[in-house]
Amino acid sequence: MNFRARGVFTLILGSFFVSGIAGLVYQVVWTRYLALFLGHTSYAVIAVLAAFMGGLALGNAWLGAKADRVTRPLLFYAGLELGISAFAAIFPAYYDLVHQAFLAVVRGLQPTGILRLSLQFIFAGLTILVPTVLMGATLPALTRFVTRSLAELRGKVAALYAINSSGAVLGVVLAEWWWIPSLGLHLTLFIGAALSFAVGLVALILSRRVEALGDGVAPATVTSEPAEQFTPRQLRLAVVAIGVSGFVAMLYEVAWTRLLALALGSSTHAYSLMLATFISGIAVGGWLVYRWKRQAHTLAAFAVAELVLAFTLFVSLWFYDLLPWWFVKLAALLARSDPAYFLYEWLQAAVCFGVMFVPAVCLGTTLPLVSRV
Structure with missing residues (x-):
């Protein structure tokens, strides 16, 4: 890998690290919101986990397949991060709308028992489905950008996966032990939105400088094995x-x-x-x-x-x-x-x-x- 391509790949890793921070900031904040919505922390954990992983799977299968076909995957990734940022910024207002819709349904149907709990889980999942679908396509999009062959794919997926997970750990720590206690849920959510926006902006600029010229991350040096x-x-x-x-x-x-x-x-x-x-x-x-x-x-x-x-x-x-x-x-x-x-x-x-x-x-x-x- 030449010096310029190595610099691009390092910048991509740094951006995906920050993306991991933002992603888990969202998950921690959403769990707090849905604990109020569902009235029980363990139910909120399950609802967020189910919606989070379901959205990631859907995004990976649907938008990830699109990422494999686009000619400028880094631009596609920038759009994903900017979309996540926009949704995070409006989440408090969107949450209130979903909550009001849930209350209207409950007043109309007056459900009890498992039906009421099912409705709670459905509406809770709807609150975070859109951003998690977008998140699910981020790894396929970046993988598409940084690889040109199956041999490269085998090495770089692990690097992207590990760096994003490392950022996620830091995101949990920052949100739970620093930002939420000192700033509250809304400002913490807006910090996450700002981080996603910054990542999207970096990817957008990098796409214009690299992909628009028909360049990319050059293939890695082929090993003898x-x-x-x-x-x-x-x-x-x-x-x-x-x-x-x-x-x-x-x-x-x-x-x-x-x-x-x-x-x-x-x-x-x-x-x-x-x-x-x-x-x-x-x-x-x-x-x-x-x-x-x-x-x-x-x-x-x-x-x-x-x-x-x-x-x-x-x-x-x-x-x-x-x-x-x-x-x-x-x-x-x-x-x-x-x-x-x-x-x-x-x-x-x-x-x-x-x-x-x-x-x-x-x-x-x-x-x-x-x-x-």
Whole structure:
């Protein structure tokens, strides 16, 4: 890769890092909004997670396919980020409209039980569906821009995935422990919108200077090691395997949220700590795959990651019941003071990392590994 192309790729990575910050700022803020809407934090977590991942999947399948066909994918990416920014800026007003529409439906139908809860989830999902669909196409668009061959795709997806996840961790920390306490939900949301706007503007300028001239990120230097070849049966198996892995990842994220709530509580603060831990593991897993340069045994590495995941989850079943008891015992050793609360926060973080981090690292390797197939 020449010096100019390396500089463009570095700028793309930096922009995607900032995009990751903004994305998780939105998720933390939306969880706070929907906790008010649904009346229960754990329901808000599930609603945001379902709508967030559903929107990402829809955006990846629909707009991601369009990104593969456009002649200027970086310009397409700029449009996505600017669209996310615009929606974030108007979100408070849009949320009020959706809330009022929900109240009108409830007054008209007077639903109870599961019907009322279903309506709450549907309207909650509608509040964040549009931006998550746009977010779902950002990785395919950038991947399309920075790659010119399958060999490049195998290396750069892991880099983009890891850098975006790293920014996401920082976004959770900034939103939950700094911006929301000091600035409130609205200003925090507007900061996220400003970050998305800045990323979109950088991508727009870069597109005019690079894509308009018919240039791009030059192909990487080809390594002497030949790329691994796969049979059609192996390709189909990989698609099914990553689908099952995604299902398991979301299953365990929800399960961990409910289980750790017994020790840490069910507040949005505790959820953000769990979310930061989970995405930290995802980021580390992505970086491990990026640093692993071998072009062989990809499916074997995927299988090892899944087996280690299963083993760690099986072992953890033995002490889940003891977690609340041990946490209360350790927390009781701390005095009721401001410095002690800081230690209490670290104790909560230690519990989260002890339970979630290694399995999350295993999960973080799966998508980058399958992208090599």
